[in-house]
Amino acid sequence: MTGTQKILELNAFDMKQGAAGLAPVTEALIRRRRATFGPTSMLFYKRPLHVVRAEGVWLYEADGTRCLDAYNNVPSIGHCHPAVTAAVAKQMAILNTHTRYLHDGVYAYAERLLGTMPGAISNIVFTCTGSESADLALRIARTVTGRAGLIATENAYHGNTTAVTQVSPSSASTEEQPPNVMLIPAPDTYRGGADALGPRFAKDVQHAIATLKDRGFAPAALIADTIFSSDGIFPGDAGFLADAVDAVRDAGGLFIADEVQPGFARTGEAMWGFMRHGIVPDVAVMGKPMGNGFPMGGVAIRPDLLAAFGSENGYFNTFGGNPVAAAAGMAVLDTIAAERLQENARETGAYLRDGIVALGSPVIGDVRGTGLYIGVELVHDCESRTPDRNAAERLVNAMRERNVLIGTAGKFGNVLKIRPPLAFRREHADIFLEAFAAALTAATP
Amino acid sequence: MTGTQKILELNAFDMKQGAAGLAPVTEALIRRRRATFGPTSMLFYKRPLHVVRAEGVWLYEADGTRCLDAYNNVPSIGHCHPAVTAAVAKQMAILNTHTRYLHDGVYAYAERLLGTMPGAISNIVFTCTGSESADLALRIARTVTGRAGLIATENAYHGNTTAVTQVSPSSASTEEQPPNVMLIPAPDTYRGGADALGPRFAKDVQHAIATLKDRGFAPAALIADTIFSSDGIFPGDAGFLADAVDAVRDAGGLFIADEVQPGFARTGEAMWGFMRHGIVPDVAVMGKPMGNGFPMGGVAIRPDLLAAFGSENGYFNTFGGNPVAAAAGMAVLDTIAAERLQENARETGAYLRDGIVALGSPVIGDVRGTGLYIGVELVHDCESRTPDRNAAERLVNAMRERNVLIGTAGKFGNVLKIRPPLAFRREHADIFLEAFAAALTAATP
Numbered sequence: 001m002t003g004t005q006k007i008l009e010l011n012a013f014d015m016k017q018g019a020a021g022l023a024p025v026t027e028a029l030i031r032r033r034r035a036t037f038g039p040t041s042m043l044f045y046k047r048p049l050h051v052v053r054a055e056g057v058w059l060y061e062a063d064g065t066r067c068l069d070a071y072n073n074v075p076s077i078g079h080c081h082p083a084v085t086a087a088v089a090k091q092m093a094i095l096n097t098h099t100r101y102l103h104d105g106v107y108a109y110a111e112r113l114l115g116t117m118p119g120a121i122s123n124i125v126f127t128c129t130g131s132e133s134a135d136l137a138l139r140i141a142r143t144v145t146g147r148a149g150l151i152a153t154e155n156a157y158h159g160n161t162t163a164v165t166q167v168s169p170s171s172a173s174t175e176e177q178p179p180n181v182m183l184i185p186a187p188d189t190y191r192g193g194a195d196a197l198g199p200r201f202a203k204d205v206q207h208a209i210a211t212l213k214d215r216g217f218a219p220a221a222l223i224a225d226t227i228f229s230s231d232g233i234f235p236g237d238a239g240f241l242a243d244a245v246d247a248v249r250d251a252g253g254l255f256i257a258d259e260v261q262p263g264f265a266r267t268g269e270a271m272w273g274f275m276r277h278g279i280v281p282d283v284a285v286m287g288k289p290m291g292n293g294f295p296m297g298g299v300a301i302r303p304d305l306l307a308a309f310g311s312e313n314g315y316f317n318t319f320g321g322n323p324v325a326a327a328a329g330m331a332v333l334d335t336i337a338a339e340r341l342q343e344n345a346r347e348t349g350a351y352l353r354d355g356i357v358a359l360g361s362p363v364i365g366d367v368r369g370t371g372l373y374i375g376v377e378l379v380h381d382c383e384s385r386t387p388d389r390n391a392a393e394r395l396v397n398a399m400r401e402r403n404v405l406i407g408t409a410g411k412f413g414n415v416l417k418i419r420p421p422l423a424f425r426r427e428h429a430d431i432f433l434e435a436f437a438a439a440l441t442a443a444t445p
Numbered sequence: 446m447t448g449t450q451k452i453l454e455l456n457a458f459d460m461k462q463g464a465a466g467l468a469p470v471t472e473a474l475i476r477r478r479r480a481t482f483g484p485t486s487m488l489f490y491k492r493p494l495h496v497v498r499a500e501g502v503w504l505y506e507a508d509g510t511r512c513l514d515a516y517n518n519v520p521s522i523g524h525c526h527p528a529v530t531a532a533v534a535k536q537m538a539i540l541n542t543h544t545r546y547l548h549d550g551v552y553a554y555a556e557r558l559l560g561t562m563p564g565a566i567s568n569i570v571f572t573c574t575g576s577e578s579a580d581l582a583l584r585i586a587r588t589v590t591g592r593a594g595l596i597a598t599e600n601a602y603h604g605n606t607t608a609v610t611q612v613s614p615s616s617a618s619t620e621e622q623p624p625n626v627m628l629i630p631a632p633d634t635y636r637g638g639a640d641a642l643g644p645r646f647a648k649d650v651q652h653a654i655a656t657l658k659d660r661g662f663a664p665a666a667l668i669a670d671t672i673f674s675s676d677g678i679f680p681g682d683a684g685f686l687a688d689a690v691d692a693v694r695d696a697g698g699l700f701i702a703d704e705v706q707p708g709f710a711r712t713g714e715a716m717w718g719f720m721r722h723g724i725v726p727d728v729a730v731m732g733k734p735m736g737n738g739f740p741m742g743g744v745a746i747r748p749d750l751l752a753a754f755g756s757e758n759g760y761f762n763t764f765g766g767n768p769v770a771a772a773a774g775m776a777v778l779d780t781i782a783a784e785r786l787q788e789n790a791r792e793t794g795a796y797l798r799d800g801i802v803a804l805g806s807p808v809i810g811d812v813r814g815t816g817l818y819i820g821v822e823l824v825h826d827c828e829s830r831t832p833d834r835n836a837a838e839r840l841v842n843a844m845r846e847r848n849v850l851i852g853t854a855g856k857f858g859n860v861l862k863i864r865p866p867l868a869f870r871r872e873h874a875d876i877f878l879e880a881f882a883a884a885l886t887a888a889t890p
Contacts, residue, residue: 037555043546044545050546054539085537088533089533089534094499100488101496123481132605295741311485314487317605319740
């Protein structure tokens with residue numbers, strides 16, 4: 001697969017084809033976007049959304065159409081949640097400065113956030129994005145271990161900085177994979193089976209360590225999003241990751257848990273993805289859902305690692321951990337608890353998954369997930385299991401025509417990614433399932 | 446200078462010494478900070494600030510003390526400016542999503558921002574921070590030129606990602622300088638004189654290109670903050686940079702203007718630092734003052750470069766260019782115009798500079814700057830010009846005791862960095878000058 005093919009994701013509007021046939025207002029916006037963002041910036045869907053407002057699990061288009069959001073994990077507690085908008089508006093008017101001055105609210109948030117982590121992970125560095133967090137985590141791992149080797153899965157995404165792109169093969173790139181990075185297969189329970197998943201994945205990690213050794217590198221870290229989202233959503237059985245983490249630690253490397261996707265209660269089983277596996281990472285990377293849209297991220301870390309890094313290396317993030325971010329983050333944690341969003345993710349997620357399974361279809365090879373993160377793998381037929389990229393494209397766009405928003409994932413681009421805000425309730429799942437039944441009929445033979 | 450020495454900046458509170466002697470409330474906050482952020486996170490001043498609110502050019506401590514802010518360039522149009530707080534509060538409650546949907550406000554801001562740039566710089570990629578912007582700019586430069594060589598000044602700071610740290614020698618690091626990076630002397634008008642500054646700096650660039658060539662690298666880019674802030678604030682005569690930019694272009698490299706420090710009207714002479722020099726960069730990097738504290742950044746770029754990069758490489762920034770950032774950014778541009786902040790930077794900056802020169806002192810070797818960015822170089826005596834790091838430390842803390850906030854810069858750590866919000870008016874300059882006179886008397890022999 002070339003970079004270009006990867007870039008033009010299945011559910012992307014093709015900017016090069018132009019906007020003929022769309023509403024004149026939409027066409028004008030696309031022209032303005034192309035003029036300012038250039039022709040390669042990606043827009044979702046064959047008929048792009050022109051959004052004007054949002055609330056809870058709903059995005060509203062300019063013509064008044066209401067779209068059910070089953071895709072976005074940034075507005076995790078719901079679009080424009082009043083708890084966050086109020087907290088941000090209030091703090092913005094009082095004080096918004098950096099962490100080189102003392103501020104009570106910033107430490108209160110740090111304490112509250114770290115209180116959701118295992119005791120061993122007792123320090124935090126605030127950043128502005130998941131990418132900045134992953135970049136810092138990798139840098140600390142390399143610096144503290146004195147090693148360069150990195151292990152990630154073969155269609156992982158951990159962020160967009162130069163360094164993080166090297167462990168993010170899913171983001172299209174013509175840059176060569178450097179020899180210190182080893183990519184291993186995702187823990188694919190559909191094509192590889194669920195049996196012995198832990199030992200199998202650990203074996204792949206051990207193989208990567210051996211290959212790195214042949215190339216002259218020792219492992220600094222294994223980095224993984226513990227539900228393997230961009231690989232195609234492979235949560236696996238809770239606990240299976242422990243063997244792989246042991247393997248990398250036995251070789252002197254660290255385990256970095258990328259919590260941008262599974263974190264903040266999305267899996268329904270725990271606040272953090274790594275907790276599903278009964279493991280304690282050395283570093284946990286946070287981003288997207290942390291501030292419900294206020295740009296913020298963080299690196300939660302073992303204090304000995306941070307001290308070792310910080311004693312010789314300066315790191316300061318100007319916007320990171322500002323009082324407004326702290327207020328937004330605190331409102332998110334409060335709301336997850338107050339609205340029982342973890343429980344909702346578990347219950348509504350299971351209901352939605354069961355509903356999709358019940359619908360059935362010859363093109364659905366597998367339905368998997370945990371909490372409100374569901375992958376539906378589309379195949380030509382269930383015997384050959386040949387990935388059906390085109391079916392995924394048709395379905396995503398057929399859902400969009402029914403005003404329900406989903407995306408795709410996986411190295412074959414054939415896995416539907418269903419990842420709604422955690423405020424997605426049973427009534428929304430019902431709307432989703434009705435649309436999905438109709439879309440399946442319309443979009444599959 | 447080792448990493449550790451560099452980290453413990455002159456105006457830093459020494460976390461390792463503990464908080465004995467400070468107010469109990471302050472001491473308790475420092476304990477909580479140490480417990481969550483670790484012992485290596487840097488706090489300003491020997492007696493750290495405990496801030497609770499801010500407005501315009503004023504920061505308020507918990508005990509009610511009002512501190513004049515002559516340091517912060519993030520709240521560039523003034524702390525908690527009502528135009529930005531209102532814009533953010535309003536848009537947060539309406540819609541805050543990403544750029545894969547169409548949104549009028551985002552393009553309106555992009556058009557407005559690009560309208561302040563030369564016509565050749567007609568595309569923008571939104572990010573969340575200056576670091577993300579610099580990281581992307583360097584990556585594009587390397588990808589599009591197919592070259593690895595980078596040139597920066599010897600005490601530059603361009604950001605905190607792994608890749609950007611390599612061209613940010615001022616941020617303490619034990620990581621080795623890679624062979625593809627060449628550091629050149631800053632255009633030092635104090636120790637090198639103002640004569641022939643353009644040819645001199647261009648010669649250093651040419652020498653770096655030759656050295657890179659010997660090492661097997663061709664230049665991808667020269668990156669510079671056009672007033673050389675962390676090098677010690679060397680704006681030089683307007684126009685001197687043109688020769689150096691010609692030199693890197695003659696060798697097939699790009700010029701990346703880092704506008705995080707001089708941009709958004711700070712120099713008083715132009716909206717962008719590069720405009721002072723009558724040059725058009727290939728890429729302009731934006732950050733800090735862009736959203737007056739709302740985390741946002743951007744890469745303004747020649748469209749052919751972005752298209753060449755984007756045709757083979759995916760880049761998406763989740764929070765970048767969201768409708769709330771666009772609203773904040775638009776309010777900043779509106780306010781710069783409405784409150785004539787560029788004119789104020791020029792006029793008040795000149796007034797403040799003249800006032801400092803008039804005060805005089807045997808330890809002041811040089812006063813330089815443009816607009817509201819002033820460097821005061823402290824020396825043991827004006828004949829030897831030996832940098833006096835300790836005098837800078839004493840003065841910064843003496844000013845803090847007089848409730849005026851400044852910082853330090855320069856490879857010797859002996860340059861006072863005076864960089865107030867652009868809302869800093871003549872009346873504030875008078876308060877500053879009174880405190881500065883007293884601090885000079887108290888802190889120098």
